[in-house]
Amino acid sequence: MQVDLPYELKLIATLSGHEDRAWHLAWNPTKPLLASCSGDRSVRLYSYSPSALDFRLAASIPTGHTKSVRAVAWAPSGKTLVTASFDANIGVWEREEDDEDGAGEWECLTLLEGHETECKSVAYSSTGTLLASCSRDKSVWVWEVQPDADFECLGVMMEHTQDVKCVAWHPTEELLASASYDDTIRFYIDDPSDDWYCAATIQAHESTVWSLAWSPDGRFLASASDDKTVKIWKRTGQFQFKEVLVLTGHERAVFSLAWGKGKGGARSLGWLASTGSDGIIFVRELQEAEDTVTERLLTKVHDAHGVHDINTVAWCPTTGLEDILGSAGDDGNCKIWRIEPTGV
């Protein structure tokens, strides 16, 4: 590891237990709870104390999905968990309420069917009223969350010409972005008099776009690609995006991005973590400079999951814990890291 970097990634915990690769993880936005999912079709939930960061298995849900659970996402309320599976379905989960201590079991309230093939990603909008999903069937779906675990399909967008890898909602607006094997990023909004529709497309990368992450202030979007780069796009109009920075350094496909507030100064755009097939985790601080964005490499770690690919990185959203990062890898483990100034 390079010694001249200002920060280092310190491993806090290794959460083992999945019997197949760990695909994805999601931090609960309101409670100290972390969810991970795997090729073993289960979801594992870990609770922790925010001060001690002592991760304990709280529940393991054998989801009943017939194939890998590829992604998990929490509703902004922190009550509902959704699972996206290669069996083409999306599960909606809540904890039984009959036990106040929270010992109730996690139950599948409803199954969203409609995708024809592997579902790759799910995401709740910032207000929690909308759910988006995408699939290898090239479609992006928007669902309205209704009372009593009911969902109404508001839109099925079939503009992508290939497998859709990721969906990401704008942090405050009802603007959805999707990334695909067709190398593009597409943007969708609701036409109040009509349906959801694809409003813009960016020919973003030279290969598959694997992951998207909006900046915490919503003014920028980061995209990660099979072409080994991460690009930063500045939003210059409602659907206008301008490429302002290309981040290199990854040696293979970049699978996942996470853009958190970080613990930088007021002028910081936050911390961007990236990882992928090369097993490296990069953490960079991004800053705005006039018409462009500059990067400062905070730290990187090689072989973060040994020789294995890393599928996901995710920042802890809790105030005070902005320097805590989770990662999920093909070794079946989830790892929790703290970004610390070097030599502390």
Add this chain to the structure above:
Amino acid sequence: MAFSGALTLTDLNDYLGPSQACIKPVEQSNPSSKEEKGAASTAIQVDLNGAYYEVSNDGLAASKSTHGPRKLEQAQINLNDCLACSGCITSAESVLITLQSHVEVLNVLDRIATTSDLCDDRQVPVISIAPQSLASLATALSTRTKRPVSLLQVMRRVQAFFKEKLGVTRVYDTTFSREVALREHVKEFFERKEASTASDSRLPMLASACPGWICYAEKAHAEMLPFISNTKSPQQTMGTLVKSWMGSQWGKLPNQIYHVSIMPCYDKKLEASRSDFYNELYSSRDVDCVITTGELDQMMVERCWDISQPIPDELVPLRDESVPQLPELIQHTGSSSGSYMHSIMASLAATCASPIRNADYEEWVLRKDTPEGDVLFKGAKCYGFRNLQNVVRKVGKGKGLRGVGAAGRLPGRAVARRKAGQTEERNYDYVEVMACPGGCVNGGGQLKSALVEKENDQEGFTRDWNESGVDLQQEVRWGNKEWTRRVEETYWEGTILPVQHEAHVAWKPAVAQGGNREKVDEMVQRISSALTRDGKANPLRTEYHTVESEEIGLAVRW
């Protein structure tokens, strides 16, 4: 080639190659002998010509073997295997659609035209054209020539084209067959309603005219099939009329008639190819070939026929007594996709309310005209893929059904608890389902909008968006919506408007208009008694079949 929306979703021509995905089991022609109990006693060898041989692995077995190396046959897959499978929809259905092209139609019609009248094999060509296709052509003509052109005028010009250029004199629109289909549809609805019990309702009945919807339901929602109306679509009803009824009047067997239909929709080609509409006795399909509105347009261009030119007497009824006639251009009030729900509602006298969810999803409730206002009927008109999803969810939920591909545990106790606390919402009695947003006037085979380039510059979007790598799809979208609206308007010809969507209006049972009603009644009577005489299965009904989805995990890469 463009497919309609419903087909596109299943059209997975991505990196999962069809050959990789093909799941047809290879048939073993010679039964395996008892000695082969021990596994892996044989190996496969490839010779210089690339042929595969199965050879024995261990010396003992080899010495017993009387055949030596056995040449292995190549697996063969034909179109029927493909159509019976959902493994790789792309190739099979593309091939099928290519076989049903306007080039094919021209070839056959030319061949018929050059065959002598005296030749026994000479087929009688018959053309059926959907009113939505006429509306599409009429809208394009009106826009191009800046003068309104009616459906009747277009019909006359199309008839003249087929007569003068291809020698076809029997060209009909499908509104009469739709009349027959609608009556059968209503009859079936009441049969289902009467057969329903409190615990086992056979409602809702779901419309069956849209082949995109049928294709999708058979592949993805087998649990919906029992609710889909068994009444044939107007296209297939026309097929039955032409081949069974008209043919018998002309003294022609089904295979002595070549029946082409012109439809607003590519998926109608799939419908026509269903084995349910194939007559094995005569090796004949009820509709031999389907072409789209766009293909008809192309056909006329290729044969140098200018459909914008008026022809003599195009506004008077056809009086060519040498050719058998059907009632023409009957309008059915309700929806431009065939008025299926309204034809059922028209048989119920009631007060009506119609809460609209969006342009392609209308709910209709008919109440008894009494102070209590009991609900007599609840129906919905649901167009487009995403509304279709919600109908499937809603109907499935109401019936306690789950999809075929459904995984996992059943919704748990929490759901049961919530359900117990709810007052039950009345389920639909009928849903008019169409796969295309806007319905059949916006079918995938219709002429493309002539408005896109010209009329949408005023939207005020700056051009430099393209330069920053962003392309805008709105203009095309708005152009297409306006175009669909115009085709819809043309379809109704300003005479009968689609039913107004005001809440709580008195519902006036609508009747079909146009044609001579008594004559139509009398004809339909005659047809049904002629068709059902021989006591066989009702020729106006059909069936649906689950298409099992199978997958092999090994070949799939992500």
